[in-house]
Amino acid sequence: MKKILFLMVVVATTILTSCDDTTQEFTKPNFEKLFTEDYPLKSSVTAGDYTISLHAQEDLFVGYNQMYFLVKNTATNEVISDYSLKITPMMDMGMMMHTAPNETPVNPEGDMKVIQFNMVYIMPSTAGDWMLKGELTINEGDAPIAFDLPVTVVEKSDSRMLSFMSQVDSMTMVFLTLNEPLDPVVGENKIQFGLYKRETMMSFPASENYSIEFEPEMPTMGHGSPNNVNPTYTANGLYDGTVNFTMTGYWRINVTVKNAEGVIVKDGISFDVNF
């Protein structure tokens, strides 16, 4: 057992070469695999003395994406552990620019080696150029180092985002994402939606006090499923519930969105899930 542990530490240390930090930090769950196997590199940019890299589980897509930032000293390849990041997504469509719904970057590991950033890409790169405009601050009080990180966004075959005008005022653009399940199984799955609205081209706040109702069905077989639980609001525009898939195949998730007064914002919309 001791031998195996020793080997694991050696492997972890070898992968993250030339780091002076203690190996203990590198043996945290997932850390070694995080930036190689689980979350491969999607884009990187050099800013000042630093290299900022963006990692994600799969190619960035139209919908809700969870991404991870890693910052290294370019000269020494050392992972920087104390810094803060500000990120503003921006899409340049030639005639105009706009941002997208996004959350404040957080540190899920309990130190500053990894920064998680969640956002919704609302269009694919075929419609324009996406850029994550960032500010890196190494020491508090230092002048932030600006960077532009280009990213490529693809459209999934089963779309993970719907956009529509609110039926309440016919002028508010609303964005609804299906975030989970990512890998559905037969039986009960966590289902998560994200809900946002467009205030201006530079402001896409989360819609907090809405309600989302859904009904799964298998259109080709003419049945639904029991024991589904409509989602409730958690934070950052996210709504968590339970979906029950009684078999594999093609499922359609029919969705109705209501505002705080219970008035229908949108109905007759659906996401397709195939597994």
Ligand SMILES: [Cu+2]
């Ligand atoms: Cu756009």
